[in-house]
Amino acid sequence: MKRSLSLLAKLLKIQVRSQLQYPTSFILEVLSSLLIQGFFFVAFGLTLIRFDQIGGWNLGEVAFVWGITEFSFGIMDMFFSGFDYDSFGPMVRRGGFDQLLLRPVNITLQVLGSRFVLRRLGRIAEGLVILIFSIIQIHASLSIVKVLYIPVLVISQVLFFSSLFIIGATTTFWTMDRLEILNVFTYGGGEVMSYPMHIFPRSIRLIFTFIVPAIFLSYYPAVYILNKPNPLGSPAFFAFLAPFISAFMFLLALRFWRFGVKNYQSTGS
Amino acid sequence: MSSIIHVQDLVKTFKIYHDHKGYLGAIRNLFDRKYDLVHAVDQINFDIHPGELVGYIGPNGAGKSTTIKMLTGLLVPTSGEVRVNGYIPWKERKTYVKHIGAVFGQRTTLWWDLPLSDSLTLLQHIYEIPDPLYKKNLAMFREILELDAFMNTPVRSLSLGQRMRADLCAAMLHDPKLVFLDEPTIGLDVVAKERIREFIQFINRERGTTILLTTHDIADVAKLCERVMIIDHGKIVFDGKLDHLLRTYGGRRFLSVQFAEIYPEPVLENADIIKMEGNNVVYSFMRDTVSASHLIHKLSESYRIADLEVNDQPIEDTIREIYEKQLLYNHNHDKKNPAS
Amino acid sequence: MNAFLATVRISFRRQLTYRAANLSGLATNLMFGFFRASVLIALYREQPSVNGLTLQGAITYAGLTQAMIGYLSFFHWYELMHTVYDGQVGSDLLKPLDYFLYWLGVDAGRALGTLLIRGVPLFLVFALFYDVVLPLSLLQWGAFLLSLLFALLISFGWRFMVNLASFWTPNAIGIGRFAFGLSWTFSGFFFPLALFPDWLAEFSRLSPFGASVYIPIQVFIGNVSGIELTKSLIIQLTWIVILVILDHIILNRGVRKLVIQGG
Incomplete structure (x- = not known):
């Protein structure tokens, strides 16, 4: 375990160093991703001026779910890029995964350490700025418990999104290619979690409750933290299921991953 | 058991799927797919002893890669027995791969974006190579393979020949007893090929490393191997001394x-x-x-x-003639070890 | 001309063979269309029209943008770059067909194929779920199709230029990410530009990005007609001319550089 962690640290450190080799281009990439991602929120905010509110939430309140989702997704995307099925699928197909199997180290650790994308700092910063903007707006409704719950939510969302990445990566063992449809759950999940989710039709909400339980990671906790009425009429304790559901999902995803690795077979050529 | 690789009645069968055509076909493929069975490797047997340098050759699609992948644990056989170095490759992956090295000519084991020196450092940690051994080996390979000129170049910028030298070094750093080389000279020019061959000869002769070499280039075999195995249509059709093969069929x-x-x-x-x-x-x-x-x-x-x-006649042409005319296949179809 | 059409045809056919990928992409874009439409419905509530855009128009907008993503491929296209990095560019430059036309042919085939098996079905399915606005006259349909063709030319002109960066730097992907971020941002893909503050909407509309995405949709939902329609098409044409000229200037310089350095 200790050796694994120190190896992981080395893998990450060397990648960070190589990505910082051209600091100007690195800074530009971080800034551009910050500005471009940030623009969407600004655009949404400017649009909201014409309407005042969406689903009964004002900009500061939407900014809470928007910011926390962007922040968590960015963190996940930085650390779990190795499992990004967009690149993992092609890697399996080209035999890159075989190369990892030929090394005497735990395979999960190797995949985790295979890709660390530091430029995601842009998106992380963007999410953080929006979250801080939100907290400035909504601080009146915050209590100590609520403030403490925010980091728990971030961790839960990171686990949640990484589970989706891991599951996505595992499916590519069979498909041998990226499956764009998974984007509905990962990036689509991020999208629906960035709004007060009661605005979506029942069918979409059901998908993001029972197939991918995104609603427990964003909407229910936000209703509690922001003191908003809940038009869905669900029990109050739903607000606190986030850490349990995400931990459960993460374990499930890891099991599926191990199952995939165990049954993985290279191609014949 | 004195052999380092023991293969008995090894079989690998693949299902080749036929996809349904059309838009609805894409959906249908998810549930119901038709397939053919293809015997990529069909009842093969051989033993390789420590210190041997064996050439494993055959036409395209004959089953070479499938065999190597079973020997390295990347594929699980349909049936039969494989013991390498005392391990069953696909069952004891992590401990097994510590003692082997592998180079696949078409792929690299190195980190694409990192300088070569960083890749090698990482491999030291991955294989837990003690410092003195690592330094000794690295110094030796740097010299023989002339790595110094591109030690700090990112792997993606290396030429194919440089990359192959780097990959050979990477595969040898942990002193493996056994090395699989799959097409190590593919795509290289004559000079680069010669250099790679010299290195292979060196690690086999001077360090006693057992080597199983698959290649398209018969010149590799002619230069390096005393013993060759020829696989065709999933069957081993010749296993024996190269000069015996040439005397008999050439x-x-x-x-x-x-x-x-x-x-x-x-x-x-x-x-x-x-x-x-x-x-x-x-x-x-x-x-x-x-x-x-x-x-x-x-x-x-x-x-x-x-x-x-x-x-x-050059050896390359002789062997090409042997498998083009399927001399061995017709001759030795039912014999197990034709030459021994 | 024959070589160009042959390139289009080959590329079109190849696109049609990626059935599973296209189906998967269609489903994804469709879902995103639903998400965006839901957000618009929640925003509009009881208001029939905001800044000249009706709710029905806005919903149609959401469906159309998703239907056009694959066709325009405005935010992710590194094909030319890859050929520069893997050396294929050398033989491409030696083709008897002009390099710009060759890639335009490849891209036009790809775009048409995508439109046919991904874009059109997506919009039809979308229309089953939502009440959409359709062009009312043959003239409007014609204007829309023309505008859609112009949109592809603008999108291609932009993507071609961005990809040419690979003639100069080994790290053109980073430039591409930034450039495609720009086109994503200002094209109106995310939200109907009419809902933005007017200055931002106007800026986007005049940019090549808005000209490529926003204008054809405006034509489709009937928000521009008569003089306004002509003006919109002229904006598009202007961008096509500018981009084609820029592409050729940059390409010539790039080729010269490539030749001098020996590729």
Whole structure:
């Protein structure tokens, strides 16, 4: 375990160093991703001026779910890029995964350490700025418990999104290619979690409750933290299921991953 | 058990799927797919002993890669037994791969974006190579493979030949007892190939590393291997000494003659004319049918000769002829170890 | 001309063979269309029209943008770059067909194929779920199709230029990410530009990005007609001319550089 962690640290450190080799281009990439991602929120905010509110939430309140989702997704995307099925699928197909199997180290650790994308700092910063903007707006409704719950939510969302990445990566063992449809759950999940989710039709909400339980990671906790009425009429304790559901999902995803690795077979050529 | 690789009745069968066509077909494929069974490796047997350098050759799609992937644990056999170094490769992956090295000519094990030196450092940690050993090996390989010129270049910017040298170094750092080399000279120019061959010879001779070499380039085998195994249609059709193979199935020779004048049809018994340009004629004949001296004698009786030369057929051509004409396949179809 | 059409045809056919990928992409874009439409419905509530855009128009907008993503391929296209990095560019430059036309042919085939098996079905399915606005006259349909063709030319002109960066730097992907971020941002893909503050909407509309995405949609939902329609098409044409000229200038310089350095 200790050796694994120190190896992981080395893998990450060397990648960070190589990505910082051209600091100007690195800074530009971080800034551009910050500005471009940030623009969407600004655009949404400017649009909201014409309407005042969406689903009964004002900009500061939407900014809470928007910011926390962007922040968590960015963190996940930085650390779990190795499992990004967009690149993992092609890697399996080209035999890159075989190369990892030929090394005497735990395979999960190797995949985790295979890709660390530091430029995601842009998106992380963007999410953080929006979250801080939100907290400035909504601080009146915050209590100590609520403030403490925010980091728990971030961790839960990171686990949640990484589970989706891991599951996505595992499916590519069979498909041998990226499956764009998974984007509905990962990036689509991020999208629906960035709004007060009661605005979506029942069918979409059901998908993001029972197939991918995104609603427990964003909407229910936000209703509690922001003191908003809940038009869905669900029990109050739903607000606190986030850490349990995400931990459960993460374990499930890891099991599926191990199952995939165990049954993985290279191609014949 | 003295062999380092033991393979018995090894079989690998693949399902080749036929996809349904069309839009709805794409959906149907998810539930119901038709397939054919293909025997990529079909009941093969062999043993390799420590210190051997064995060439494993055969035409495209004969089953070479499938065998190597089973030996390295990347594929699980359909049936049969494999023991390498005392391990069952696909069952004890992590401990097994510590003691082997592998180079796949088409792929790299190095980190694409990192300088070569960083990749090698990471491998030291991955294989837990003690510092003194790592330093000793690295110093040696740097010199033999001349790595210094591109030690700090990112792997993606290396030429194919440089990358192959780097990959060979990477595969040898942890002193593996056994190394699998899959097409290590593919795509390289003559000079680069020669350099790689010298290195392979060096690690086999000087360090006693057992090597299983698959290749398309018969020149690799001719230069390096005493023993060859030929696989075709999933079956091992020859396993034995290279010169035995050549003696039995090769032995084609060429007689090039420059006549003193032009003859319209300078025919010769037991030899075929394969090229004729003015007064220069090339004959082909088999070593065991007729001797060169006999042919020359016959020629000089009927024609005036200015100059002549006798050549053996290059080994590459001999082997190509062997598998193109499927000489071995027809001969030894039911025998298990034809040459031993 | 024949070589160009042959390139289009080959590329079109190849696109049609990626059935599973296209189906998967269609489903994804469709879902995103639903998400965006839901957000618009929640925003509009009881208001029939905002800044000249009706709710029905806005919903149609959401469906159309998703239907056009694959066709325009405005935010992710590194094909040319890859050929520069793997050396294929050398033989491409030697083709008897002009390099710009060759890639335009490849891209046009790809775009048409995508439109046919991904874009059109997506919009039809979308229309089953939502009440959409359709062009009312043959003239409007014609204007829309023309505008859609112009949109592809603008999108291609932009992507071609961005990809040419690979002639100069080994790290053109980073430039591409930034450039495609720009086109994503200002094209109106995310939200109907009419809902933005007017200055931002106007800026986007005049940019090549808005000209490529926003204008054809405006034509489709009937928000521009008569003089306004002509003006919109002229904006598009202007961008096509500008981009084609820029592409050729940059390409010539790039080729010269490539030749001098020996590729």
